[in-house]
Amino acid sequence: MLVAHALWYGGALCVWAEGSDLNLGDGHPFATRDFGGTSYEPLVRGAGRVALDVLLPSAGGRPLPSPELGAVAPEGRPELVSWRVPALVLEPFPAMALLCAAEGAADVVPGTDLRFLALLAAEALDLTARGRVLPTLVREDGDLAARWRPVFTDPERFRRLARAMPPACRAADPGRPVGEVLREALSGLADTAVRGVLPHPLLPSRTGRAPDRLPLAERWAAALAGPDPAISREPGDDPRELAAELDAWAAAAVRPVGPVRLCFRLTEPPEAEPKGPWRIEFALQGTDDPSLLVPASLVWAGRAGPVEDAEETLLAGLGRALRIFPGLVEALRDPAPAELRTDAAGAAEFLRGTAPLLAAAGFGVLLPTWAGTARLGIRLALRGGDEEASSGSAASSGFGLGDLVRFRWTLAVGDEEVDEGELAELARLKAPLVRLRGRWVELDEERLAAALDFVQQRRHGTMTAGQAVRAVIHSGSVALPLVEVTADGPLGDLLSGDAARRLVPVPAPPGVEATLRPYQERGLAWLSFMDGLGLGALLADDMGLGKTITVLALLEHERTGGSPAGPTLAVLPMSLVGNWRREAARFTPKLRVHVHHGGGRHRDDDLVRAATDSDLVLTTYGTAARDAETLARVEWGRVVCDEAQALKNSGTRQARAVRSIPARTRIALTGTPVENHLTELWSIMEFANPGLLGPRPAFRERFAIPIEAHGDEAAAAALRRATGPFVLRRLKTDKTIISDLPEKQEMKVYCNLTTEQASLYQATVDDMLEQIAESDERQRRGLILATMAKLKQVCNHPAHLLKDGSRLPGRSGKLERLEEICAEITERGEKALVFTQYAEFGTMLQPYLATRLDRPVLWLHGGTPRERRDEMVAWFQSDPGPAVFLLSLKAAGTGLTLTAANHVVHLDRWWNPAVEDQATDRAFRIGQTRDVQVRKFVCVGTLEERVDDMIERKKALADSVVGTGEEWLSELSVAELRDVLRLSPEAVSA
Structure with missing residues (x-):
């Protein structure tokens, strides 16, 4: 269980998590900033990362656990001790979203500090809804900024909030007064709340006038609505007059709130006179009962009823409103102002610009019912x-x-x-x-x-x-x-884009010897529906949700229904051929299956005859590319590509060959429709429905570049509309899809370098920077990529870089931490998968870990024979004892079911979340009965931590996109490289 904590520090919301069984080592032993796999994860994507020194109650050399954990506190007299806590720093809108959703999460328990800040967020929203906010002009870091600030008219309420603030909310800066922290937090949240409801841009554009040439007051007003509060500066700006007016406004606003407020009502011309004047009528409106309206004409006629000081309230309100509605000056020429008459252009400006400002400032605003809808x-x-x-x-x-x-x-x-x-x-x-x-x-x-x-x-x-x-x-x-x-x-x-949900689920046909889960029955119905339309489909269900059996059920559904349109060709990675053959024999034994692979495979006419006499032909991507010409002679009813990300590079011989095989319909199966770039999605969709998304260059211009480079939400929404009808995507973490799959908890394990590692690291960086100054572009790219590989090897172990066969103990912080974690796991009687991208490092680790742990340590890599591979998998799955399975990421990242493990360790990072998730899904898939803990190792203060930060930020872009492997790093400038590769002081253990 995770307990989420929050504090207000440096003008921003910082969050971190605590778990009783994390034992993360340095700093606070139970603290993490990793909410992966929880309902908080989408809310904190893209957040900045920081390490905070937080003053927390402690005893026995350990921090006291949060009461929500229910853990036993260590013995000893409690005292306040500073602990290093890894935290996330949230931007204003994500911070508000998290606080509003804090209590609704079932898998994360909010701590008292987070619950209090969630209460402050609700207070800020309430103040905004009641108009108890005012625009201000402030200086931030020497520059002018437009901010919204709450208006406190109930001092006792403020004092109660201050008394209720848990000390943990300001534990990173315990010397600051409570009232100061409370005022800063509430002001920041109120500013976010107002910007969330104001239109942007707030003011209509002025033809021929650049935004930075507008008067200061208008630039200030524009900055009140956008995401950036900064005000562009111009020579001759003098903010003193505007600041004085705003200060006077704020001073008047802190007077006790009366039972009424000034209200503006826009009234269109009568139907008989459509060219007549528009009227902005003034009235007094009840603050508790907005339906109570007293027109200004009645106020001046002395018929305001029970409203006390009605004339004074009306005039004071008009005076305050004049600051953001200068056009009122015309109405104020009348000694008894009751309305402002204007034309259609003035009414339009009021609708689009002035009315939102007045409403946000606490005035009542009434608009015609058609406003904002009749366009x-x-x-x-x-x-x-x-x-x-x-x-x-x-x-x-x-x-x-x-x-x-x-x-x-x-x-x-x-x-x-x-x-x-x-x-x-x-x-x-x-x-x-x-x-x-x-x-x-x-x-x-x-x-x-x-x-x-x-x-x-x-x-x-x-x-x-x-x-x-x-x-x-x-x-x-x-x-x-x-x-x-x-x-x-x-x-x-x-x-409709919702066909899968609206279709009647299709139960498993009689020839399927298995019970389909409800979501698989819906998937079968959807595939049958798309096939009936003659359209290709992309079944993008998460890894382990049973895409294979869904397709087999479709073939059996057609066979028993007497409507097969020809044999199905399944193009697979070599590692999945055996899996498909076994599942077909187990679940659909009546299907005629032919395997087309290997040196003894059928060729030419023999292949055509064998395929025609089969229901399902299994082949590999490599074989399909070599035999594409003969395969094209078969009248295929369907071509299925499993792990369809193999087609992601549309220009490769393999992708072109598979696309060239004609078939009535096509199905792409993949749990990762986008691994690196959105053009990969185009390539997969081009296989399933050729031409649907247009030419590749047009797709890049329309979708890929705006989304990847600029985070364009409109382009992302258009892409979802484009692909939605042809894609069925379900996730294991969605409890409405599958409720009996356990939880997945992802965490970062931060490791330090030894002195030897730090020395090798710095020497490698210095050597590269020296060579790069004298290299051309081609040499530069190769040099950078080679250096990245060397630095990752240094972070693993000096012997990995030096390749000298030297001893392993005591020379690597990462190896020491791995050994500790594996020992804990095996002592509990559990199993772990450990992934590395380097076969040579796995070969070094296997005998070392087997000796140190005194437990079986298996090692699977690209050179492992298939028979030995199958033996190891079968033993690992069936033997009840604890064990560690070392795996090469490339050789074992897909195509295996290893649910006997409930721990996954990514020892050296591939820097591609999709590839890592595929590997994790060897354990986190159907058949897993225990919660899965996923640990990703990162060496602090090195390129591993900085690249990890970059990837976390990139993941926030439209499900998004990172560069292939380390390739994108080669495009960085020398200064950027120096920053990414530099060795920080905290990297080296004491």
Whole structure:
């Protein structure tokens, strides 16, 4: 169990976790910043990493455990001791999200400090909702910034919060007063809460005026809404006048809140006079009962009822509002101001810019019901082609992407269509607010220009279903969004993107000698549905969820239903051929299976005959590439690619050969549809449904570059729309998918270097930096990659780098920690998998660990014969005693089931999360009955820690993307390399 802790330090939320059984060594022995595998993980992705010295109650040389852990406290007199704690530093919006979700997690228990800060987050949201916040101008690190600050009108409430703050909330800086920490935390959370509801940009753009040329007050207002509070500086800026006005506003605001507040109500012209003036009416509104409104006209008429000091309250409110709504000056010329009259342009500016500011500042704002909803958009209607259209279809059966469908594009406002005549009239009016069919419509220049361009295009006719899908994927923009798609028949089911959930699950057919899990029955129904449409599918279920048996059940479903469309070719990694053959024999024994592999395989006509007489043909990627020409002569009903990431490099001979084998439909199976780059997803989808995502260069321009380089959320959403109908993705961690799989706890194990390792490390870095200055680009790249490999070997062990056969004990912090962990695991009677990417290092470790642990230590690598490989796996799975299984990451990262282990250690990092997750899934898969602990070793203060930090940040980008292996490091500048490779003082153990 993990207990999550939090403190406010350095103006930000810092979180860390505590577990009674972590025993992580240096610093706080039970502290970690790794929430991997928990519901907190998505909330902390991309967070910065920091080590904090935290003052905590301790006894017996150990910190006292949190009460939530229920652990026995060590004996001795408690005292405050400083402990080094690894923590995560969250940006404002992720911090607010975590605090709001803190109590809702079932797998992480919030500590008292985190619960208190979650209470502060709720307080900040409440203050924002009640308008008890004000904009301010502050200096941060010498620069101007626009911030929102809470207004405290209840001193006793503030004192109660201060008394309730647990000391742990400020344990990293215990000398700071409680009130100061509380005010800083609540102010930071309130600023985040306001920015979460304000539109961005807040103010309408000024034609011909660059943002940095606007007056200071307008640059300040713009910075109040965006994610960055910094205000751009211009020569001649004098913030004193603006600061004085804001200070006066704040001083007036701390007066006790009365029962009413000033409210602004926008009223459109009457229907009979659409060109009449718009009115922004003033009123007093009840703070507790917003339905209570007293118009300003009644206030000046002395008919404000029970409202005390109504005239003074109204005038004071208008005076404060004038600071953010300068247009009010016209109304204040009247001795009894009751409303401000304006035109359509003024009303539009009020809607888009002023109203959100007033609401955030605590004023009441009432807008027409149509505001924000009645905007121009486009709709697409698709219908199955008529007989004439269908006669030209190339589809052989069912429904395919080549079939023709009728389409019709239309412009719409809400749920009503707009014809060209009405659009021409809207363009003629050139007004931001116009009346159309009895309702007001917001219309800006950008949207109108997009609509006028739209009417010039062909808006009805026929196109293929594939073109229709691509039109849905690529149509729509911020200027002219795609607001609705309607389609009938199978195309409608496909475009819903939710077919797998809506389809009736298909139970295991009679020939399947197994009971399918509910999610597998839904997967079978989805594959059958896609096959019936003649479309390719990407079954991207997590590793270990049973993709193989789902496909076998599909073949048996077709066989027993009497509708097989031809044999199925399964293209597999060599390590999976035996697994597929065994599972087919076990679960679908009536299927006719033929293995096409090895020197004695059938060739030419013999192969064609053998395949035609089979239900399922198993082959490898290498064999398929060599025999592609003969395989193309078989009338395949389907081609299945398992571990389809083997196709990720679309230009390789292997990928081109597999794509060239014709088949009615295709299925790609992979638990990692993206390992390194989004173009890998394009390559897999190009196999399953050729041409769906367009040419590769266009895909890179449209999706890969915006998402990978800029974190473009709109592009990521468009990509999900593009691939969603063709991808079924389920995760083991989703309890709605599989509830009987145990938990996976991921953690980092931080190791120090020995003095010898540090000396070798620094010498390797110095040697590279000296050589790199004199190398050309090609030499530079090779030199950097070679240095990376050497530094990783140094972090493993000096003997790994030197290759001198020297002794192992006492020379490597990483080896010492590995030995300790393996000893703990085997003493408990449990088993562990230890992955290394270096076969030579595994060969060194196997005899050493076997001697030190006095337990069986197995070693599997690329040179292990298949018979020996199978023997080791069978023994490891069946023998009840403790053991350690050393495995080469490349040779054993896929295709094995090793659920006898409930511990996984990644000794030296591949620096690719997808590859590491594949390896972890050797143990964390169906059949595992115990929680799995995953440890990833990192040498602190070295490139291992810095690259790990980079990858954690990159993982936050749209499920994202890291460079292949170490290749991307070669693109760094010399200064960046120096920073990544430098050896920090904390790297060396004392």
